[in-house]
Amino acid sequence: MLLEARRISKQYRSDSTAVTALHPTSLRIDNGEFVAILGPSGSGKSTLMSILGLLDRPSSGEFFIDGRDSATLSDDQAAGLRNRLIGFVFQSYHLLPRQSILHNVELPLLYSGVGRAERRERATQALTAVKLPHRIDHLPSQLSGGEQQRAAIARAIVTKPAIILADEPTGALDSATGWEILQLLIALNRVGRTIVLVTHDVDIAHQASRIISIRDGTIVSDQSAAAARAAAAAAETMEQCDAAA
């Protein structure tokens, strides 16, 4: 088992008021799954993803990653696990604007102490895997949004992590380009990567094999995509019946 959350919650404190972003939630994600976390903005899905990605710590509860209790990890150990185990893909790509695509993709390897020549080789491989082997010496601003997100995915897979956490990866793209990015994630899942996809878009979420719906900081459903589709179809039929009646 890769990720296991036991009754984790998160409160944010601003001055005197405490806002609960996530109510106690339990969750397990196994190796090789393709999970979509579906919810509207403000539902707590980003908070959940931050905790799953070791970017943030839960206010209460326990979170295990690769069998290790996150509470026992120092900041440095957490950084090491993020580097080796997790690849991040963000809605706004988060590429360094003044550095070349190649350098951006090399960046995680810099922090795992990989030498210059090997960095270059592995970054080139990763860029080939996302079908962006050309224009690697360009600056991010010289690329289209879809190309930038491909580069960001190359950066996420360059350390060969077990999990890819994608936070609204298609949010800033038109639907055709978004679809291509999604196909890329599906392909990565087929070769064994665990994908956790955070989205507010039901159609995108239905590309995953498992959908966790979250609303107001609480998981409202956790089912396979097939079951979700059946439920959706049933709901639709009900509506049509109601309309006919």
Place this chain on the structure above:
Amino acid sequence: MRPLDYLSTAAAAMLANPIRTCLTMLGIIIGVGSMVSMAAIGAGAQAQVQEQIRSFGANVLMINAAVRNQGGIRTAGNIRRPLTIEDSRAIAELPSVRAAAASVAGPAQAVHGGRNWGTVINGTTRDHFAIRGWQLASGRLFEPGEEAGGGKVAVVGSLVARRLFGDEDPLGRVIRILNTPFEVIGVLKEKGSAAGQNQDDVIFVPLLTAMIRLIGSANAVNRDAIAFIMASSKSDDSMTAAIDDITSLMRQRHGLTGNDENDFTITTAASILAAQEASTRTVAILLGAIAAVSLVVGGISIMNIMLVSVSERTREIGLRLAIGARPRDVRKQFLLEAAVLCVVGGVIGVLLGGLTAIGVAKFVGWRVLLEPQVAAVAVVFAGCVGIFFGYYPARQAARLEPVMALRTD
């Protein structure tokens, strides 16, 4: 992360915004530049002083009569007991002393043909030249007969020779000093200036001649009074012995006992050097303080810009943390950026400071001395300033929470 990767990351960040990088370095450039140029000017001045003192003679002693101290008021010429020719002869016979020469001196106008020149007349003996290590450019020194018989002969300094004779050969010519004709028998080699005085602006005549015909004795009461005695020790090592011997001899001759204060002073090149070094040290401390203040101001401007840079690059920091940078990696990156900024600024400052010093030497005419170790110290110091003032911004950067940093716009 490998050490070289830190460096290239820092270099990339600096090159990303070249204008800001240059402006940030400006304070350090000015600080190091002023430090280097001032050190060069200071070292040049000190070298000049030392050279002047060396021209005085390393094992030379000058004995003067002490000025009387009347209720704390000391007046030039108001001396307690004058030195005499006899004092000079007695000093010359001390075992630690090689030679001693008495002198009287005073200003006078020298005339040759249509030219005249106001200079210093120094009445002395031929030993004076040996003591001072002063050589003839042409001609000869006083003969013993001329010294004993008040001969009207003169040895002139090179400046006087130029002023009175131009391109002519002065040897054998007659100059008039206070209406007394003197034959020029020798011209001295150029010696340069010492203690703000051109040593070549002088006419030497035999001691007795000067005392009888030109200047008189140094004291209205005592006919044998002279102005000062120049002496030399047997060797550099016997300087201390010579000072001690002369002191006890003079105390004995002047009848001083017990706690009586010396009524004479002994000056050596070493004592002048000590006084000069004390004054140059004061100047050096002052210049160092100016350089330190400008470096501190430069450091503060680096801290300022680094803080701005940290807040501007919050997203970058967040991303780096997310993809596996440890807080200490981020801290090192910013610390190194500050240090590289300062070291590069320091190197530019050294170059500019060196150019300034060369410019001063060329256009103002001051002597400068560029010392490589000063440049090295300046660059190292600038790097330390960078690390000191870069630490706080770097710590701020390393303390950012990745999740907050990523959400910043």
